[in-house]
Amino acid sequence: MASVDLTLEWSSEQEVKDITPEFAGKLEELLRLAGESEGVTAGEVALTFVDDEAIHELNKQYRNIDKPTDVLSFAMSEFGVDEIEINYEDGEEVEGADGDEDFAFIEPLGxxxxxxxxxxxxxxxxxxxxxxxLGFLFVHGFLHLIGYDHQSEEEEKVMFAKQEEILQKAGLTR
Incomplete structure (x- = not known):
């Protein structure tokens, strides 16, 4: 199996007592398991925890749905009118801000x-x-980032089965 080099960058605009160092490690594990499951071997996922007011505003702004939701995903590979396409070669080295020529660009997944x-x-x-x-919502969001959706009953069955498989492997059972 190919080496998995997925990176999780997370921040919180909300105090989350459940985000212990152990749970942060669990999020990393979920990302690795989901990546392995889907053949995604590299990239960066930015995860942000917010309150209902913030997610409501984002849902309204980007989806024209005027209510809060549980999770939103914004994939970098889905280029809309207001998004900028980044062209690079996989593994291309670029000069970092500090002049370090060994700085490697990590593809943002979303x-x-x-x-x-x-x-x-x-x-x-x-x-x-x-x-x-939180693990379920994170995996759900990741699958959206890489192209899964649940607009039809069949798509929903496929996506939810994948989510459950990944959560089971990580020991996050109901």
């Missing part, structure tokens, strides 16, 4: 934004841990 209050409410509703719900 951004995943998760509403923490919504994840907490859904975990309670479904009767499982907040960690499991």
């Amino acid at each position: 951004d995943i934004i998760i509403s923490v209050p919504r994840a907490i409410a859904q975990a309670e509703e479904y009767g499982h841990s907040v960690e499991r719900e």
